Amino acid sequence: MGKIVLNSVRKSFGEVDVIPGVDLTIENGEFVVFVGPSGCGKSTLLRLIAGLEDTTSGAIVIDGSDATALPPAKRGLAMVFQSYALYPHMTVRKNIMFPLKMAGMDLAEATKRADAAASVLNLTNYMERKPGQLSGGQRQRVAIGRAIVREPAAFLFDEPLSNLDAALRVNMRQEITELHQSLKTTMIYVTHDQVEAMTMADKIVVLNAGRIEQVGSPMELYNHPKNTFVAGFIGSPKMNLIEGPEAAKHGATTIGIRPEHLEVVSEGGWSGVVGLSEHLGSDTFLKVTTDAVGTINVRAGGEVMLRHGDRVNLAPQANKIHRFGADGKALA
Amino acid sequence: MARAVTTQRKLVYTIAAWSVALLIFFPVLWTILTSFKTETSAVANPPELLSADWTLENYAEVWGRTDYPRFFLNSVIISVGSTLLGLLIAIPAAWSMAFVPSNKTKDLLMWMLSTKMMPAAAVLIPMYLIFQRTGLFDTRTGLVLALMLMNLPVIIWMLYTYFKEIPGEILEAARMDGASLRDEVLYILTPMAIPGIASTMLLNIILAWNEAFWTITLTTTKAAPLSAFIASFSAPQGLFYAKLSAASTMAIAPILILGWFSQKQLVRGLTFGAVK
Amino acid sequence: MATQSSRATARLMVAPSVIVLFIWMIVPLALTLWFAFRIYRLLSPDRNGWAGFSNFLWYFNSPDFWLAISNTLVLVGGVLAITIVFGVLIALLIDQPVWGQGPLRILVISPFFVMPPVAASVWENLFMHPQNGLLAAGAIGLGMQPILFLEQYPMSSVIFIVSWEWLPFATLIFLTALQSLSSEQLEAAEMDGASALSRFRYIVMPHMTRAITVVVLIQTIFLLGIFGEIFTTTQGGPGSASTTLPYMIYKQAVIAKDIGRAAAGGIIAVILANIVAFFLMRSMGKHLDT
Numbered sequence A: 001m002g003k004i005v006l007n008s009v010r011k012s013f014g015e016v017d018v019i020p021g022v023d024l025t026i027e028n029g030e031f032v033v034f035v036g037p038s039g040c041g042k043s044t045l046l047r048l049i050a051g052l053e054d055t056t057s058g059a060i061v062i063d064g065s066d067a068t069a070l071p072p073a074k075r076g077l078a079m080v081f082q083s084y085a086l087y088p089h090m091t092v093r094k095n096i097m098f099p100l101k102m103a104g105m106d107l108a109e110a111t112k113r114a115d116a117a118a119s120v121l122n123l124t125n126y127m128e129r130k131p132g133q134l135s136g137g138q139r140q141r142v143a144i145g146r147a148i149v150r151e152p153a154a155f156l157f158d159e160p161l162s163n164l165d166a167a168l169r170v171n172m173r174q175e176i177t178e179l180h181q182s183l184k185t186t187m188i189y190v191t192h193d194q195v196e197a198m199t200m201a202d203k204i205v206v207l208n209a210g211r212i213e214q215v216g217s218p219m220e221l222y223n224h225p226k227n228t229f230v231a232g233f234i235g236s237p238k239m240n241l242i243e244g245p246e247a248a249k250h251g252a253t254t255i256g257i258r259p260e261h262l263e264v265v266s267e268g269g270w271s272g273v274v275g276l277s278e279h280l281g282s283d284t285f286l287k288v289t290t291d292a293v294g295t296i297n298v299r300a301g302g303e304v305m306l307r308h309g310d311r312v313n314l315a316p317q318a319n320k321i322h323r324f325g326a327d328g329k330a331l332a
Numbered sequence B: 001m002a003r004a005v006t007t008q009r010k011l012v013y014t015i016a017a018w019s020v021a022l023l024i025f026f027p028v029l030w031t032i033l034t035s036f037k038t039e040t041s042a043v044a045n046p047p048e049l050l051s052a053d054w055t056l057e058n059y060a061e062v063w064g065r066t067d068y069p070r071f072f073l074n075s076v077i078i079s080v081g082s083t084l085l086g087l088l089i090a091i092p093a094a095w096s097m098a099f100v101p102s103n104k105t106k107d108l109l110m111w112m113l114s115t116k117m118m119p120a121a122a123v124l125i126p127m128y129l130i131f132q133r134t135g136l137f138d139t140r141t142g143l144v145l146a147l148m149l150m151n152l153p154v155i156i157w158m159l160y161t162y163f164k165e166i167p168g169e170i171l172e173a174a175r176m177d178g179a180s181l182r183d184e185v186l187y188i189l190t191p192m193a194i195p196g197i198a199s200t201m202l203l204n205i206i207l208a209w210n211e212a213f214w215t216i217t218l219t220t221t222k223a224a225p226l227s228a229f230i231a232s233f234s235a236p237q238g239l240f241y242a243k244l245s246a247a248s249t250m251a252i253a254p255i256l257i258l259g260w261f262s263q264k265q266l267v268r269g270l271t272f273g274a275v276k
Numbered sequence C: 001m002a003t004q005s006s007r008a009t010a011r012l013m014v015a016p017s018v019i020v021l022f023i024w025m026i027v028p029l030a031l032t033l034w035f036a037f038r039i040y041r042l043l044s045p046d047r048n049g050w051a052g053f054s055n056f057l058w059y060f061n062s063p064d065f066w067l068a069i070s071n072t073l074v075l076v077g078g079v080l081a082i083t084i085v086f087g088v089l090i091a092l093l094i095d096q097p098v099w100g101q102g103p104l105r106i107l108v109i110s111p112f113f114v115m116p117p118v119a120a121s122v123w124e125n126l127f128m129h130p131q132n133g134l135l136a137a138g139a140i141g142l143g144m145q146p147i148l149f150l151e152q153y154p155m156s157s158v159i160f161i162v163s164w165e166w167l168p169f170a171t172l173i174f175l176t177a178l179q180s181l182s183s184e185q186l187e188a189a190e191m192d193g194a195s196a197l198s199r200f201r202y203i204v205m206p207h208m209t210r211a212i213t214v215v216v217l218i219q220t221i222f223l224l225g226i227f228g229e230i231f232t233t234t235q236g237g238p239g240s241a242s243t244t245l246p247y248m249i250y251k252q253a254v255i256a257k258d259i260g261r262a263a264a265g266g267i268i269a270v271i272l273a274n275i276v277a278f279f280l281m282r283s284m285g286k287h288l289d290t
Helices: A042-050 A092-102 A107-120 A136-148 A166-183 A194-200 A218-223 A228-233 B007-035 B057-065 B068-099 B105-117 B120-133 B140-164 B168-176 B181-210 B226-231 B241-261 B263-270 C004-036 C054-061 C063-094 C101-113 C116-127 C134-141 C154-179 C183-191 C196-223 C228-232 C245-255 C259-288
Strands: A004-013 A016-026 A031-035 A057-062 A077-080 A154-158 A186-191 A203-208 A211-216 A240-243 A254-257 A262-265 A270-279 A283-290 A294-301 A311-316 A322-324 C038-040 C048-050
Touching: A004 A042, A016 A042, A016 A211, A031 A042, A031 A194, A042 A077, A042 A154, A042 A186, A077 A136, A077 B168, A092 A107, A092 A136, A107 A136, A136 A166, A166 A186, A166 A194, A186 A194, A194 A218, A203 A218, A203 A228, A211 A218, A211 A228, A228 A240, A228 A254, A228 A322, A240 A294, A262 A294, A270 A294, A283 A311, B007 B241, B007 C063, B007 C101, B007 C116, B007 C154, B057 B241, B068 B105, B068 B140, B068 B181, B068 B226, B068 B241, B068 C004, B105 B140, B105 C004, B105 C196, B105 C259, B120 B140, B120 C004, B120 C245, B120 C259, B140 B181, B140 C004, B168 B181, B181 B241, B181 B263, B181 C101, B226 B241, B226 C116, B241 B263, B241 C101, B241 C116, B263 C101, B263 C154, C004 C038, C004 C259, C038 C259, C054 C063, C054 C259, C063 C101, C063 C154, C063 C196, C063 C245, C063 C259, C101 C154, C116 C134, C116 C154, C116 C228, C154 C196, C154 C228, C183 C196, C196 C259, C228 C245, C245 C259
Parallel strands: A031 A186, A031 A203, A077 A154, A154 A186
Antiparallel strands: A004 A016, A004 A057, A203 A211, A240 A254, A254 A322, A262 A311, A270 A283, A270 A311, A283 A294, C038 C048
16 A cells, blocks of 8 residues: 655745645555656655655655654655665675565565565576676666565655666666556656656656646646646657747747647748758657747658758647746646 | 886886885884894994894893883773774764764864864863873873873764765665664664774874873873883983884884784875865 | 754764863863963962963063964974975875885885884984984085084974974875876876876866865874974974974973963964964865865
8 A cells, every 4th residue: 555645745944945835645556756857856855755854844644644753764665766875785685685674574584575576676696796796777676676575655766767878777767667567556756857757657746946837647748738837848859939929829928839749831830941950760850940939849750851951831730739828827 | 097108117117116115214114223233233334234233132121121011001002992982982973974964064073173273282281280180190091081082083084084975875775774773873884884984993093102292291100101111212322222223113113013004994094085 | 964853863972072072172271271370380389379461471572482483383384395295296106107006105104103202213313313323424424524403403304304204194195186086187188288297287286186285284283283303302402493382381381380381372372273273274174175
């Protein structure tokens, strides 16, 4: 079981409100991703749930009981840190068994569990090594192993993939997703990378300056961003946000069009000159300086034979235009 | 630098570096050599090396005339005792400054170091009187206390820099894994900090062993360590060089050997963590 | 980055150190301050009472006092200059590819393990002695007059001895710093066309700032109180030529047995140390911040 409810959780360091007040419900078995730019408070929020920071006010309820004042060890949560935080003087086996030893579990049972975790994570051949002798990906697995042996109510991940190289990151991302599918335990995952958020999450929580901007499934956030912040943060390449007379034509202060929702047309639309074109084969990314709406990004499917200096006409798909008011909020 | 160096260049550097190093080491070497010469040989002009009369007589005489074992034992007790007592007080302090820092931590460290800036001679009289009144004068306990307090800032500072290198996330991980404060210190912090604690210990034993103000002014005979032993030899008359050298060698040899063996750990500690 | 309970524990654990150090500092200081304003002579115990500022005025009227102050500062400054300049040079040399770097380090660090009274008496007798010292023998061998080091150049001689004791410390810190300098930085500078001299000036030296700061800070703390070396070699003489402030205080206390004056001198020394510390911390503090 791992249902976590935050009731107006507030955190301040001295005068500064890092988290002015957050309400959030995380259902049992959900994979929730906290995403936002650096300094948005996502890590602090995770550490509040972990119990590594005091909650200034509000309540953290885990499985129906108030855990706000409980020390980290008593909350039944496991955490995977950004630096992995492996114990350098212990072997992989001892690292994985440490939480069980702390829980006073007998050695035979603890060994059995550690071996089981190791085989799930492909660590069986490394059990007697020290963390210093492992690669980045293996260390990451040890950190996960140390978390799963405890069979916690929920897993907390603090930017666990940011120290890995790009290829490994994709692999580990998939492994963690598969782990979630097989364990079906609640996972809370902090990242600044919206691709990780989109690919892994059941539910994304977008944070900005300590406030929740929007909560929803990846597709909800993609299709219906509540405000310009979420609109600009979710999706890659970024949504084009256009102000001025073109926006006014749609009765909005700002309109947003995703690069993939712009089409190259032979006539009409916005005329402009291609500044940069990146040909990936499957996609072509264009940076076009238009006369009407400034520089915008375009994602054209497949091979599009446009080069630097070519003149193009672009037209937004009419039903994919997001409209935002003067306060940045989406207009119905 | 991952660059091929010609053997010739390496040879030139080697000769230069060894010449400088031997020059720096020479006074120590010369003292040791002189200690094995007869008094006549020791003051011979021009200085004798190959033609010198070698003897162990000086050691026998210094040993016979003084109570070297007592001085030696006092030195050991005072330097080791003050270091261990200092560690006992300093470890918790350094732990909390390293892992629960506040905005006053840096100032606190600087203040601690500044207590060492008070010249010892300035407070000699009060110290002398306090030691007389409390019965600590010329006792090992008194010197253990005095040297512990004298070196405490250094111990705290060194431990602090070692502890600070242990990532806080590891201690948090232990906390998440269900470790109590006791478990955290016992299973995680101490094993990880042992190299740092060891080199702090070594450096402070050396500092305490070589301390020569309080050990001389606050003792007469009973608790006098080797620094006082050598001070009594410092006014040589006549043909006294070889014996002075023998006594000097006896005073510095234990710490010199300890220092040579632990040189690697020491150098790291000496930098106070401020230089990586 | 911590919880309430860990902060409370932390304060509890730092308390013993703070308390004992505070007592160690404040009690002798308070007593010294008290004595400084008293007439307290061991040779005439019947005369006592308040002395006002007379103990302090004695110093300011004594011609030796200003000499002692300047000797103290010259000693600190001289040793710092010698150990830093030679320390950097020797560290640069040892950092080159050489055979036997390990044994080299052992030789270089050795003077650090020699206790001050031994260092001083070895230099005084075995080396600087005008008849039997090795340096005299060398001078005679070259057909020159032996130099009367401690008689004619007492301050320089003391500075030299103390520098020998502290050179290993400086050298090893600089060596550690040099070894942490990334070779890529130097190679980048080389690609940018920097000569060996400009690489030293613009890459190596800035990298060493922190190490130099540490050396200055730590050595000053120890050098301000230098006593044993002077006591063993020159006894502050000839005359007062090599008397430093700590040694002057010591003379008042132990030879003249005037506790009041010695205490006043102590207060002056503490003030001097604080002035030095103030400038030191102010100019160095920023280099030590991590």
